Amino acid sequence: MPERRSSRKDAIRSREAVLAAADALFARRESPEDVTMADVAAAAGVGKGTLFRAFGDRAGLLRALYEARLEPIRQAVETGPQPLGPATPPRERVPALLDALLCFKLDNRRLALALEEGGGGSPYRAEHYERWHTLLRSVLEQIPGLPDSAFTAHALLAATRADLVEHLVGEVRVPRDRVRAQLASFVTGVLASGRLHGSPAGEVAEKKPSS
Amino acid sequence: MPERRSSRKDAIRSREAVLAAADALFARRESPEDVTMADVAAAAGVGKGTLFRAFGDRAGLLRALYEARLEPIRQAVETGPQPLGPATPPRERVPALLDALLCFKLDNRRLALALEEGGGGSPYRAEHYERWHTLLRSVLEQIPGLPDSAFTAHALLAATRADLVEHLVGEVRVPRDRVRAQLASFVTGVLASGRLHGSPAGEVAEKKPSS
DNA sequence: TTGAAAAACGGACCCGGGGTCCGTATCGTC
DNA sequence: GACGATACGGACCCCGGGTCCGTTTTTCAA
Structure with missing residues (x-):
């Protein structure tokens, strides 16, 4: 599977070594912030210069790792079968998407x-x-009765924030399937609410904040 | 309003100078991370040593600022009148709390x-x-039909995350009252869903993630 | 095959920011 | 006013992200 065209092959090897090493390191170490760039370089058997040339900066490396890992799900969402694929009816697809993300x-x-x-x-x-937001938004839009799909999408995605997940699983020690069930239940609730009212909300109580 | 007992008055003055300066700086500067500790010290007319002795570390300063700002709301929530105070019926109090936080x-x-x-x-x-989570959780618990108040509390609080708010208001330029209305509407939806089913969810689709 | 230009390598180096240390100044008490 | 206790302040340390440049490897054309 040839990846980068017009790149020297040693560059490609370095790149992949770094990717692998970083992956391992992030999985092993407790907290992400004590994985240093120098660590990654060392673990990959590569100089820092190489690392930074390949990925630009720390964020670039993280992004590359993330995208790589996310690829299968992306495929499944864009062109896959139910319940993630595009052919799924919205009410079913929304929970499936969020569960996959979770x-x-x-x-x-x-x-x-x-x-x-x-x-x-x-x-x-x-x-x-x-990407996730746009997708989720558009799927939500196909469900009648939901107030503001853009905001709802944000709010639902916020319920899967990494630090929340980490908190629940890593600190409070909620078992994996329990978290999934809770999120599923929450999502169900949000979707169900659309059934009740055509277009709720609008006015909000008067409020005079301190500033 | 005497604050710190058994502190020398110059210490108190420094502390307050720092608090004021930091407050001003964070309000003025675009991004929080380009407010440096040295900046704060300089703006307060104080040495770094003083600053760190007074607050321990950066997080300590932030916390102190935050708590100070939050104090009025805290009062209103703990011992205030409706709709924030304890006497408010849950269905009304939850949106009020979240709106106040927002x-x-x-x-x-x-x-x-x-x-x-x-x-x-x-x-x-x-x-x-x-604190917010415990409070919200306990209020949610008084509403029958909601699946898991602990998780629901997390999810609702997640919808008011600072970076989301910043994104909506600072980037997408959604007007303040619009955001409030959207959140209110979302919360209403979540609460309303309790009306439908006694104890929903539970099973969740089989899933075999990559790892 | 070869030689030279292009591309990548690697680690010494720089820089900026959080946090510490300690000699000096101020406070508060007797 | 003198002395112990407390606070002051800024020079200093450390560490991590990011850069620079002399050296090595690859590539390709002759």
Whole structure:
């Protein structure tokens, strides 16, 4: 599987060595922030210069790792069978998407954590977030009765934030399947609410904040 | 209002100078991470040593600022009148609480952002989060039909995350009241879903993740 | 095959920011 | 006013991300 065209083969080997080493390191170490770039370089048997030339900066490395790991799910979502694929009816697809995302973060806790917090500024500017949000939004839009699909998409995605997942699984020690069930239940609730009212909300109580 | 007992008055003056300076800086500067400790010290007319003795570390300063700002809301929630106070019926209090929190983050975007991301590890270990979560959880518990109040509380709080708020208001330029309305609507939906089923969810589709 | 230009390598180096240390200044008490 | 206790401040240390450049490897044309 030839990857980078017009790249020297030693460059490609380095790149892959780094990817593998970083993956291993993030999986092994407790906290993402004590995986240093020098560590990664050393573990990959490569100089720091090489590492930074290949990925630009720390965020670049994280992104590359993340995308690589996410690829199968992306495929399944874009062109796969039910319940992730495009042919799935919205009410079924939304929970499936969120469950898939949750599972991904459960399986790649440290990595997701590293990307979302250290990833150079807001996670909301990352294009992988953009992708999930756009997708989820458009699927939600096909469900009648939901108030604001853009915001709802944000809110649902927020329920799968890496640090929340880490907190639940790593600190509170909630078992994996329990978290999945809770999220599923929450999503169900949100979707079900659409059944009740045509277009709720609108006015909100008067409020005079301190500032 | 005498604050710290058994502290020398110059210490108190320094402490307050720092608090004020930091507050101003975080409000003025675009991104929280380009407010440096040295900046704060300089702006307060104080040495770095003083600053660190007073607050321990960066996270400590952020926490102190945050708590100070949050104090009025805390009061209103613990011993205040409706709709924030304890006498409010749950179905009404939950949206009020979340709206108050949202407003707070809208009014203190940079600060909340700084605390949540740079605040030394997971925001979920911070005791102010703990407080909100415990409170929200207990109020949710009084509403029959909601699946798992602990998780629901997390999920609702996640919808007010500082970086999401910042994204919506600062990037997408959604007007303040719109965001409030959207959140309100979302919360309404979540609460309403309890009306439908006694104890939903439970089983979740089989899934074999990559790892 | 070869030789030279292009591309990649690697680690010494730089820089900026969080946090510490300790000699000096201030406070508070007797 | 003198002395112990406390706070001050900024020079200093450390560590991690990112850069630079002399050296090595690859590639390709002659």
